[in-house]
Each structure stands twice: as C-alpha cells, then as structure tokens.
Amino acid sequence: MRIAAAFSTRLAIRQLRHIGLRLFGIFSGICVAIVLVFAQAGFMNALVGSALNLPRALKADLFIAGPQFETMAYSPPWFARSLMDKARAVPEVADARPFYAIISQARNPYDGTAMSARFIAFEPNRPVLDLPQVTQALPYLKLPDAALLDSRSRRKFMPIIDRLENGEEQRLYLQSPGATLAPEMRVIGLYGLGPDFTIDGSFILSDLNYYRLFQVPLDRLSLGLLTIDPGADPQSVRDAVAAVLGDRAKVFTQAEFVAGERDYFIFQTPIGIILGFGLAVGVFIGAVFVMQALYSIIDMNISEYAVLRAMGYRDMFFIALVLQIAVLIGVGAFIPSIGITALIYELVGDATRLRFALSLDIVGTVFLATLIMGSIAVLFAVRKLRRNNPLDLFG
Incomplete structure (x- = not known):
C-alpha cells in the first residue's frame, strides 16, 4: 500500500511536468480564481470589520435601543x-x-x-x-x-x-x-x-x-x-x-449587539449578499479550471492508466493519483496568489480607507476554499476516468 501511494505521488508530479508550458496556463487560470476568492473574502472582512469599528469601541456591557x-x-x-x-x-x-x-x-x-x-x-x-x-x-x-x-x-x-x-x-x-x-x-x-x-x-x-x-x-x-x-x-x-x-425598547448584551451588526451587514444588505454570492462564484470558477486541467491530464495519459489497470492497480490508486494532481495544482497556484492578493489589498485599502488585512483567518478560509475547488473537480474527474475505462484500449 505504501509503495503504491509513493508511486502515485511520483506519477502525479511526473505527469504535471510532462504538460510543459501548458502548466503555466493551468496555474494562471486557477490563480485568477483564487485571487477572486481572496478579493471577495477581503471585501467581506472589510465590510464586517468597518461595520463593527464603532460597536466594538463602545464601553458597555448591555445596550438599550429603540x-x-x-x-x-x-x-x-x-x-x-x-x-x-x-x-x-x-x-x-x-x-x-x-x-x-x-x-x-x-x-x-x-x-x-x-x-x-x-x-x-x-x-x-x-x-x-x-x-x-x-x-x-x-x-x-x-x-x-x-x-x-x-x-x-x-x-x-x-x-x-x-x-x-x-x-x-x-x-x-x-x-x-x-x-x-x-x-x-x-x-x-x-x-x-x-x-x-x-x-x-x-x-x-x-x-x-x-x-x-x-x-x-x-x-x-x-x-x-x-x-x-x-x-x-x-x-x-x-x-x-x-x-x-x-x-x-430592545436590550442586548455586548456580544449580541456586535453579532447583530455583523449579521445585518452580511445577510440584510445588498453588498453583503453580493459578496457572499461572489465568494461562491469564485469557488465554482476555480473548480472548473481544476476540473479542466484534470480532464486534460486524464486524456493525455489514458494509455498509461490502461497499462496500470492491467497490472492490477485498482480504483483507489487512480483516485489517489487524481487527488494528488489536484492538490499540487491548487497549492502551486495558491502560493503566488497570496502575493498578488497582498498588492490588491494594499491598493484597495488605500483607495477606500477600509482595513484590508491578509490575516491568517482569511488565508485559512481561502485555502479551505481551494481544497473545496479541488475536491469538486476530483469528483467529476474520477467519474470521467471510470466512464473512459482504459481497458477498452486493449479491446
């Protein structure tokens, strides 16, 4: 099992190298999708953060409102x-x-x-x-x-x-x-x-x-x-x-008051709803890019998969292979996306006077979104691999 896992990892890296210059185009497309997700997450964070500046600065344990x-x-x-x-x-x-x-x-x-x-x-x-x-x-x-x-x-x-x-x-x-x-x-x-x-x-x-x-x-x-x-x-x-x-009157604890302001901007304002929708669109676009990359790799290496299946490698091996390719593509595009996002945050923050911070929370959220992109793409790619049974090449 360990030998098969190590082999699938080496094979995933080798197949990505074999793509050559086309790999740059794949990374660029996924990088754009990740930056889009970063932008939406940053806008959402700035929206919520700016809305909470005043409530967080008020010295009170309870709030009374009309x-x-x-x-x-x-x-x-x-x-x-x-x-x-x-x-x-x-x-x-x-x-x-x-x-x-x-x-x-x-x-x-x-x-x-x-x-x-x-x-x-x-x-x-x-x-x-x-x-x-x-x-x-x-x-x-x-x-x-x-x-x-x-x-x-x-x-x-x-x-x-x-x-x-x-x-x-x-x-x-x-x-x-x-x-x-x-x-x-x-x-x-x-x-x-x-x-x-x-x-x-x-x-x-x-x-x-x-x-x-x-x-x-x-x-x-x-x-x-x-x-x-x-x-x-x-x-x-x-x-x-x-x-x-x-x-x-309405009465709130400090935590309830802050949470109410946050929820209002996220769920009841047009900008909050648009940003939430944009975040989902960014994940979808990224999944499409990753899926197209996996489809291309599967088509290019279908004969190799036929040989491996004839040698006794089962579905789990190919699932692991496709998953590792997706992770390598996602992580490879994620790293430069951080640098691009930092520049965008600085420019937009200076223009709007809002706080755009590339915090660990945002990086973690977008990295999770990147993994979700890859997971969605893997599901469709594995279905394609199963439909195009490599054994048919030996018929």
Whole structure:
C-alpha cells in the first residue's frame, strides 16, 4: 500500500511536468480564481470589520435601543431617556450613559461639496468610547461647537485632516434639517476609528453641542449604554432589564449587539449578499479550471492508466493519483496568489480607507476554499476516468 501511494505521488508530479508550458496556463487560470476568492473574502472582512469599528469601541456591557432598531449603520430610531433611567434602577446595573448618533452632511469648505458623516455624541464627563485620542480630548469637547474628526475618514475629508494635523482649527457648516440657518462647527482635533461602507467619515461632539447643532432634544437617545456590577452575569441582567422595559425598547448584551451588526451587514444588505454570492462564484470558477486541467491530464495519459489497470492497480490508486494532481495544482497556484492578493489589498485599502488585512483567518478560509475547488473537480474527474475505462484500449 505504501509503495503504491509513493508511486502515485511520483506519477502525479511526473505527469504535471510532462504538460510543459501548458502548466503555466493551468496555474494562471486557477490563480485568477483564487485571487477572486481572496478579493471577495477581503471585501467581506472589510465590510464586517468597518461595520463593527464603532460597536466594538463602545464601553458597555448591555445596550438599550429603540423597538424599531436594526443597525447603527444609519441614524438609529430614538427612544425616551426615561427608559434608560428605569434600567439604571435594576439590580446589578452599575451605571447607565446616554449615546447619540445621527447621519448628516457637512459642507466641504474648499470645494463646497456635501460630505456625508456620522455624528456621535455623549456627555464628556461620562465618556463611552474606548479610544485614547478621545479620552485626551474630553476637556476640549466641552467648548462651544467643538468637534473631533475621524483621521481615517475618506479622501474628501483629507484637506481638512491635513490642516488639522498642522494645528489649524477648521470650521464647517452643517446641513441640519432642524435649523433655520446652517450651523457652524469647529473641528479642533482628530481621533482614529475608520469609515464603513455607508458613511465616509465621522465626528464626535459633546451632548450639548449635539443639541445646539442639530436641535435634537437630549431626552431622545440613540442608545443607552449600561455597565453592570463586576461578576454579574450579562445575560441574567439583560433579561431583568428587558422585563422592566417590555416592548418599549430592545436590550442586548455586548456580544449580541456586535453579532447583530455583523449579521445585518452580511445577510440584510445588498453588498453583503453580493459578496457572499461572489465568494461562491469564485469557488465554482476555480473548480472548473481544476476540473479542466484534470480532464486534460486524464486524456493525455489514458494509455498509461490502461497499462496500470492491467497490472492490477485498482480504483483507489487512480483516485489517489487524481487527488494528488489536484492538490499540487491548487497549492502551486495558491502560493503566488497570496502575493498578488497582498498588492490588491494594499491598493484597495488605500483607495477606500477600509482595513484590508491578509490575516491568517482569511488565508485559512481561502485555502479551505481551494481544497473545496479541488475536491469538486476530483469528483467529476474520477467519474470521467471510470466512464473512459482504459481497458477498452486493449479491446
């Protein structure tokens, strides 16, 4: 058995060498398919990662949201602050802090174009973001009309970011539906969070400046952020808070909130569905390339297989042979695909300001997809080999 296995390995390598220059074309086609899978996986990872930047940065054990809440990607529906105050009275709830968020537009002071952005607000004395730059700037957020701009916002914000990095305060006019005149905001510094697929950038304000600029009453919360006592069970406290608030609000643990945001972007947004479909298409295309390569090798070596079968080699030997050829082709194309993907990630990440990281998780996922490509191709190739019985050549 070991001798047969070793022989099948040597034969697989020899048959690939025998193909010659055509092997380059085979590798190129499969490499394109693998890079396509890498691209789809990278886009999906960037989609989810960007959507979770803000939820992961919020300091809370439990989250309260309005009954119609679905995602933070847009302006969350408000709920009454009194509900958060009721939740604060629940045993094992240590603290409750208000959080405000709205999607609006600021006017670019250099070309007059509108820039969509998320505006985040909270009480400076009770911070809710676990970001060092925000913590350092808390005293300055109390100043009238002061705001911080995300330094990782997209290119249309770059003229403003460049001047802020040089110490120049920037003044922007907002397009606020609740104000008669366009309110003016003073951007005094930067912090780092990152955009997502829906919003180009974000600003941080104090709650009072949020009210001044957008005329939104402060008793209308976007989220209520609860901290529980050390050692308390988040799920039990969540159930207790939910029982008190009833159907007037939704209550999530931190893990549930993050998972909900991730699932929303993957399963309920067009871009998430398209990327998932693209991933499947990439695997299918790769399987077709591998299958065509195996078909070609089988056709070229059908007489050799006839001799081997006449010598007593059984189906398992030929299955092992075809499988090893598929693995060699897949791995041979996978290695250069990593280098090509790293370059693509760098270019796309720079253009979109999203995080495209060639992590071990992505490499492992795509390698698994490559093995699936090969497995699908092997199934069809073995069926072809059985249909074209090499013994017929001796008839």
